[in-house]
Amino acid sequence: MDSRFGPDRRATLSTPLALDGGATLPAIDIAYETYGTLSPARDNAILICHALTGDQHVASTHPRTGKPGWWSRMVGPGKPIDLNKHFVICSNVLGSCMGSSGPASIDPATGAPYAMRFPVLTIRDMVRAQGMLLDHLGIDRLRAVVGGSMGGMQALSWAATLPDRVEAVVVIASTARHSAQNIAFHEVGRQAIMADPNWRGGDYYADGSPPAAGLSVARMAAHITYLSEAGLTAKFGRKLQARADGQAGAKTFGFDADFQVESYLRHQGLAFTDRFDANSYLYITRALDYFDLAEEHGGVLANAFRATKARFCIVSFDTDWLYPTAESRNIVHALNAAGAPASFVELSSPFGHDAFLLDSPELDRIMRGFLEAGA
Amino acid sequence: MDSRFGPDRRATLSTPLALDGGATLPAIDIAYETYGTLSPARDNAILICHALTGDQHVASTHPRTGKPGWWSRMVGPGKPIDLNKHFVICSNVLGSCMGSSGPASIDPATGAPYAMRFPVLTIRDMVRAQGMLLDHLGIDRLRAVVGGSMGGMQALSWAATLPDRVEAVVVIASTARHSAQNIAFHEVGRQAIMADPNWRGGDYYADGSPPAAGLSVARMAAHITYLSEAGLTAKFGRKLQARADGQAGAKTFGFDADFQVESYLRHQGLAFTDRFDANSYLYITRALDYFDLAEEHGGVLANAFRATKARFCIVSFDTDWLYPTAESRNIVHALNAAGAPASFVELSSPFGHDAFLLDSPELDRIMRGFLEAGA
Structure with a gap:
C-alpha cells in the first residue's frame, strides 16, 4: 500500500500557500485519513469535508474521545459512501487542532505557538490546502466532494x-x-472565549490553563443552534433531573442544573473543551462568518459555478434553522442560472441542523444514488 | 396628591412574604412609578408588568441611561393606555435591581448584600409582591393588568x-x-456570568468589579433571541463597519468587529452592564425558567383560569421565535376551556420578539379598544 494512504497520516506540504487575507504560509501540515483503495486509474476518490468542530476521523475511532468516526454510519463497505467502490479522503481543515496547521502549531519563525499570530483564514484557503493535499497524494480529480454544514461550504468552494x-x-x-x-x-x-481571563490574548498554551470556561459557554450557545425547538421539547421538555437518591426530580430553588436540558448543555460544553482548541474555534468561526461565495464572484452566486462541469446534489432539513432550506434553495437557483445539473431535496427531520449527522435512510438513499449515477 | 403616588416611589412592605421556594422574606422594598390620577372610586388603575430587564420607568426617563420610558409610546395622555382615563402603576419586580428587593439589597440579618443568599423567586412571588404594593396603595381591584414577554407571564399569573x-x-x-x-x-x-472570575459566587458588590464580561455575553446571546432572522438580515445583513478614515468597510482578517452586527451586539452587551446587576439576571432568568402556569394548577392550564372573571386579550407576533404564536394559542385554548372571554390576534411584524416594544399601530388599536371596552 502507498505509504501516503491509511490511518493517522500527516503531510507536510512545502509549497507556499498564499491566503485570501494577504499572508503566505511557507509550509503547512495537513492531517488526514484515507479509507478504501484507490483504483489503478486513480479515479474513485471522494473527499469528505468536515464541519466546524469535526475532524478527519470520519469513519475511524477518534483518538482523544475513543468514539466512532463522526460519519461512520455513512462511510464504510456497503454503506452509502461505499468503500468497496470509493476511496475516501478526509483531512482536518487548516486552522483546526487535530494535526493540521493552526493557531496551536509552532511558528517556525519563533519556535513558539502561533496563537493569534496565525493568519486569519477563509473557507477558500481551506479548500486550496485540500487541493495541495491531493497533489501530494497524486490525485488529480475527485469523483466527488461531499460535506455537511461547513463541509458543504467547502464543497461549494471546491x-x-x-x-x-x-x-x-x-x-x-x-x-x-x-x-x-x-x-x-x-x-x-x-x-x-475572549472574555475568559485564561485566554490571555491567545497565549495560553504554555501552562495547561486554556480558556475552558469561555469555550464551554461558546459551545453551549452554538449547540442550541444545532437542534430544533421541537427536538429539544421532545427530548427534554421541562423534565427535571432525577435526584441523587433516585427520587423523582424536583426544583431545588437554586442554581444547579435542575432541568435535564441544562445538564445536557453543560455536559456538551464541558466535553467539547477536552477535544478542541479555543483559538481554533475563533479562527474557524471567523472563516465561516467571512464566507460569502457570491462576494468572491462579483456578487453573483451563479458566477461561482460557471467554470465547473460538476453535478450537484443539495440537501436541506426542514427543521434546520441554522442554515434553513431557503439558503439551499438560493444555491439551487444559482446552479440553475449557471446551467449546472443540480438535484435538490428538503428532507423532513425533527432534529434540526444536526440531522445530517444522524440516522436518515432518505439521506442514505440520496447519497448512494447520486454517487453511483456518476460511477 | 397622595404621597404614595408619583415618580420615584419606594414602599417598604413589612407583611412577611412566603415564597414558593419555602423561604419567607420578613419585609420587602418595592420601587414603583405611578402616572395619571387615581379616580375617587379608585377603579381606574392599570398595572403594567415589565419584562426581564425592564423596570418601573414605563413612561418616564430612566434615571441611569437618561432614555425615555420603555413604553412611552404606549402610555401617556391620549395614548393607547390613556392617562386621561387610567391611573397607571408600574413596579420593579422583586429580585430586580432598580430599587426593589433583590440580591444586591442589604440582608438585615447580616448587614451585607444578600448576593446568592437571596431566595430564588417565581413569577408568582413577583405577583404576590405586586398585590402587597396594591394593598399599600389602597387599590383593591385593577381595571387591567398588562404585560409583554415576562410581563405577560405576570399578567397571566395575576x-x-x-x-x-x-x-x-x-x-x-x-x-x-x-x-x-x-x-x-x-x-x-x-x-x-458564573464563569466570569469576577462573579465570585455572587459576592462582588464590595469592590466595584462586577462580572461585566460574563453579563455582557449573556445579554448578547439573549439579544439574538429577541430579534428575527429576517429582521437581522434587513438591518445588518453582511454589512461591514465603516473604517475610521471614512472609507467603506473591508474585512480586516482579524478579530475586531468587522461586521455591523458584531459591533451592534457588543454594544448591546456592554451597555447592559451599566444598568443591570448580574445576580438579578441570574434570579430573574431562573424565575422565568421555573414558570409553568399549568404545573401550578395540577398540570391543566385551564384550571389556572377557573376562578377569574377577567376578560383576556392575547397578542403574538408572527416572527417571534422566543415565544412563538403557538404558545399564545395554547393560552387561548386554555382560556376557552375555562370559559373565560378571550380575544386573540397574531400581528405581523419583521422585528421578532422585540416587536411588542416598537411602534405598532395595530397593537395600539387593539390595546385602546380592549381597555375602553371595559371602561
Whole structure:
C-alpha cells in the first residue's frame, strides 16, 4: 500500500500557500485519513469535508474521545459512501487542532505557538490546502466532494475554486453565505472565549490553563443552534433531573442544573473543551462568518459555478434553522442560472441542523444514488 | 396628591412574604412609578408588568441611561393606555435591581448584600409582591393588568393568583411556560456570568468589579433571541463597519468587529452592564425558567383560569421565535376551556420578539379598544 494512504497520516506540504487575507504560509501540515483503495486509474476518490468542530476521523475511532468516526454510519463497505467502490479522503481543515496547521502549531519563525499570530483564514484557503493535499497524494480529480454544514461550504468552494478537479458535489444542511444571525451567534461564542481571563490574548498554551470556561459557554450557545425547538421539547421538555437518591426530580430553588436540558448543555460544553482548541474555534468561526461565495464572484452566486462541469446534489432539513432550506434553495437557483445539473431535496427531520449527522435512510438513499449515477 | 403616588416611589412592605421556594422574606422594598390620577372610586388603575430587564420607568426617563420610558409610546395622555382615563402603576419586580428587593439589597440579618443568599423567586412571588404594593396603595381591584414577554407571564399569573382583583388581562408576546429552548438560552447566559472570575459566587458588590464580561455575553446571546432572522438580515445583513478614515468597510482578517452586527451586539452587551446587576439576571432568568402556569394548577392550564372573571386579550407576533404564536394559542385554548372571554390576534411584524416594544399601530388599536371596552 502507498505509504501516503491509511490511518493517522500527516503531510507536510512545502509549497507556499498564499491566503485570501494577504499572508503566505511557507509550509503547512495537513492531517488526514484515507479509507478504501484507490483504483489503478486513480479515479474513485471522494473527499469528505468536515464541519466546524469535526475532524478527519470520519469513519475511524477518534483518538482523544475513543468514539466512532463522526460519519461512520455513512462511510464504510456497503454503506452509502461505499468503500468497496470509493476511496475516501478526509483531512482536518487548516486552522483546526487535530494535526493540521493552526493557531496551536509552532511558528517556525519563533519556535513558539502561533496563537493569534496565525493568519486569519477563509473557507477558500481551506479548500486550496485540500487541493495541495491531493497533489501530494497524486490525485488529480475527485469523483466527488461531499460535506455537511461547513463541509458543504467547502464543497461549494471546491466547485468554484478548483472547478476542473471535481466531478460531483454534495452539499448538505449548508449555505452559500453566513447570515447576520449566523455571525451573531458566532460572535457571542468568540466574546465568551475572549472574555475568559485564561485566554490571555491567545497565549495560553504554555501552562495547561486554556480558556475552558469561555469555550464551554461558546459551545453551549452554538449547540442550541444545532437542534430544533421541537427536538429539544421532545427530548427534554421541562423534565427535571432525577435526584441523587433516585427520587423523582424536583426544583431545588437554586442554581444547579435542575432541568435535564441544562445538564445536557453543560455536559456538551464541558466535553467539547477536552477535544478542541479555543483559538481554533475563533479562527474557524471567523472563516465561516467571512464566507460569502457570491462576494468572491462579483456578487453573483451563479458566477461561482460557471467554470465547473460538476453535478450537484443539495440537501436541506426542514427543521434546520441554522442554515434553513431557503439558503439551499438560493444555491439551487444559482446552479440553475449557471446551467449546472443540480438535484435538490428538503428532507423532513425533527432534529434540526444536526440531522445530517444522524440516522436518515432518505439521506442514505440520496447519497448512494447520486454517487453511483456518476460511477 | 397622595404621597404614595408619583415618580420615584419606594414602599417598604413589612407583611412577611412566603415564597414558593419555602423561604419567607420578613419585609420587602418595592420601587414603583405611578402616572395619571387615581379616580375617587379608585377603579381606574392599570398595572403594567415589565419584562426581564425592564423596570418601573414605563413612561418616564430612566434615571441611569437618561432614555425615555420603555413604553412611552404606549402610555401617556391620549395614548393607547390613556392617562386621561387610567391611573397607571408600574413596579420593579422583586429580585430586580432598580430599587426593589433583590440580591444586591442589604440582608438585615447580616448587614451585607444578600448576593446568592437571596431566595430564588417565581413569577408568582413577583405577583404576590405586586398585590402587597396594591394593598399599600389602597387599590383593591385593577381595571387591567398588562404585560409583554415576562410581563405577560405576570399578567397571566395575576388572573390565577389574585383572581378577584383584576378585571382584564393583556398578554403580549408571551407564554404560559418556558420551553426547553427558552431554558437552554438562559442557561447559556447564567453559565457565562458564573464563569466570569469576577462573579465570585455572587459576592462582588464590595469592590466595584462586577462580572461585566460574563453579563455582557449573556445579554448578547439573549439579544439574538429577541430579534428575527429576517429582521437581522434587513438591518445588518453582511454589512461591514465603516473604517475610521471614512472609507467603506473591508474585512480586516482579524478579530475586531468587522461586521455591523458584531459591533451592534457588543454594544448591546456592554451597555447592559451599566444598568443591570448580574445576580438579578441570574434570579430573574431562573424565575422565568421555573414558570409553568399549568404545573401550578395540577398540570391543566385551564384550571389556572377557573376562578377569574377577567376578560383576556392575547397578542403574538408572527416572527417571534422566543415565544412563538403557538404558545399564545395554547393560552387561548386554555382560556376557552375555562370559559373565560378571550380575544386573540397574531400581528405581523419583521422585528421578532422585540416587536411588542416598537411602534405598532395595530397593537395600539387593539390595546385602546380592549381597555375602553371595559371602561
